[in-house]
Amino acid sequence: MTLLESLLKKIxxxxxAWQAExxxxxxxxxxxxxxxxxxxxxxxxxxxxxxxxRALGPADYGLLALSFAxxxxxxxxxxxxxxxxxxxxxxxxxxxxxxxxxxxLFKFGLMIDLATALVGWGLAVLIVLVAGPLFGISEQMxxxxxxxCAVLPFxxxxxxxxxxxLYGRFTILAYGQVAASLxxxxxxxxxxxxxxxLFEFMLLWMASQIGxxxxxxxxxxxxxxxxxxxxxxxxxxxxxxxxxPGFWSFSLSSNLALIIQACAFEFDxxxxxxxxxxxxxxxxxxxxxxxxxxxxxxxQVQAVLYPDLSRVWATEGISxxxxxxxxxxxxxxxxxxxGLIVANLTIEWVLRxxxxxxxxxxxxxxxxxxxxxxxxxxxxTLYSALLAMGNEKTLLxxxxxxxLLFCGTATLLIPAIGAVGASVAxxxxxxxxFVQMSLAYRRGLATKL
Numbered sequence: 001m002t003l004l005e006s007l008l009k010k011i012x013x014x015x016x017a018w019q020a021e022x023x024x025x026x027x028x029x030x031x032x033x034x035x036x037x038x039x040x041x042x043x044x045x046x047x048x049x050x051x052x053x054r055a056l057g058p059a060d061y062g063l064l065a066l067s068f069a070x071x072x073x074x075x076x077x078x079x080x081x082x083x084x085x086x087x088x089x090x091x092x093x094x095x096x097x098x099x100x101x102x103x104x105l106f107k108f109g110l111m112i113d114l115a116t117a118l119v120g121w122g123l124a125v126l127i128v129l130v131a132g133p134l135f136g137i138s139e140q141m142x143x144x145x146x147x148x149c150a151v152l153p154f155x156x157x158x159x160x161x162x163x164x165x166l167y168g169r170f171t172i173l174a175y176g177q178v179a180a181s182l183x184x185x186x187x188x189x190x191x192x193x194x195x196x197x198l199f200e201f202m203l204l205w206m207a208s209q210i211g212x213x214x215x216x217x218x219x220x221x222x223x224x225x226x227x228x229x230x231x232x233x234x235x236x237x238x239x240x241x242x243x244x245p246g247f248w249s250f251s252l253s254s255n256l257a258l259i260i261q262a263c264a265f266e267f268d269x270x271x272x273x274x275x276x277x278x279x280x281x282x283x284x285x286x287x288x289x290x291x292x293x294x295x296x297x298x299x300q301v302q303a304v305l306y307p308d309l310s311r312v313w314a315t316e317g318i319s320x321x322x323x324x325x326x327x328x329x330x331x332x333x334x335x336x337x338x339g340l341i342v343a344n345l346t347i348e349w350v351l352r353x354x355x356x357x358x359x360x361x362x363x364x365x366x367x368x369x370x371x372x373x374x375x376x377x378x379x380x381t382l383y384s385a386l387l388a389m390g391n392e393k394t395l396l397x398x399x400x401x402x403x404l405l406f407c408g409t410a411t412l413l414i415p416a417i418g419a420v421g422a423s424v425a426x427x428x429x430x431x432x433x434f435v436q437m438s439l440a441y442r443r444g445l446a447t448k449l
Contacts, residue, residue, distance in 0.1 A: 037174025062282035078120035082158030160220030287365035298380030336374035372426035
């Protein structure tokens with residue numbers, strides 16, 4: 001090797017190292033924005049829930065929590081989550097500068113979002129009308145749930161989410177939700193001052209959800225125009241399958257995996273309400289909202305990490321891929337442990353000051369739920385990695401086995417030990433997911449080495 005070749009090799013090595021370091025700093029900066037916005041939004045949102053709980057009391061708040069959990073569970077069950085394939089295939093088109101493909105992809109995703117939103121609303125209403133009398137659900141409960149179902153046709157979030165993440169508009173995503181949460185909390189405070197009842201608070205939370213979805217759509221459309229992607233709705237779709245081979249296979253497998261996970265994370269409050277009582281469901285819902293402050297860290301990290309990992313895996317940068325996954329997993333684990341310690345030290349005081357003395361009983365639920373969150377956080381990086389590797393079938397298999405374990409464990413434990421049984425079931429399910437994804441990740445890397 002000549003002196004010039006050796007010098008060029010060293011320059012190339014330092015350039016790649018500098019680029020990797022720059023990418024890491026940029027990624028951490030985006031994650032910091034999302035985490036800051038998410039934590040602020042979560043704490044403000046918790047204040048909104050606490051004000052609502054204080055105004056309504058455990059029983060009425062339990063009815064509102066069940067209505068909220070039902071509609072959100074249906075939304076996550078039916079939602080196609082088009083952001084997953086849109087980011088995977090959109091990243092390739094973006095790198096190649098294929099504007100027409102990007103237009104077609106975003107139009108297709110929006111059409112899927114609109115269709116699934118309407119299907120979700122119809123399914124939610126049908127289930128209440130048919131299953132309500134069969135399971136002895138009260139007329140009052142059914143009426144409130146039916147009204148709350150009106151939020152579902154507006155939950156069009158897949159395409160807007162893909163646009164904002166793909167073009168790195170994480171600042172808007174982060175701080176837009178803070179503004180929405182702050183407005184909602186202020187309205188809840190006004191409701192407490194004005195003596196609002198269950199119906200008024202239900203309308204408030206419905207308006208908040210609808211407004212949040214419309215706001216995200218506005219910013220996504222604005223971003224498309226900013227990127228020069230005009231007339232997206234007029235893009236032809238006749239050859240969509242040929243332009244994006246494997247789109248449906250990837251979408252169906254990854255979505256089924258998330259649907260099964262959603263059933264565990266969204267319908268668990270309903271399961272507690274059915275196997276225990278609405279009061280226990282209300283306490284459990286409060287505990288989940290507190291633990292979700294830490295859990296959302298994994299979601300926000302995935303928001304930044306998934307597009308980057310998809311690009312790195314496509315270029316076969318295996319060493320950078322492994323380094324990114326390892327660093328992020330350790331970061332989330334450390335964060336989860338810190339959250340667990342803080343929760344154990346302060347949760348009783350936080351619940352007493354915010355929701356009121358009647359909700360201090362949720363403290364043990366929060367502590368157990370945080371254990372599940374720690375394991376869940378460790379698995380979020382692996383989830384993004386397996387998606388980027390195109391290993392969505394493994395994700396589906398692990399979701400099925402984990403979902404079955406959760407259902408069986410929760411059904412047995414909730415009648416015996418109350419709402420804490422659902423939290424224990426979450427720990428077991430998250431542990432199984434983590435083990436299965438770890439094994440699949442190692443196998444996937446071995447095929448590239």
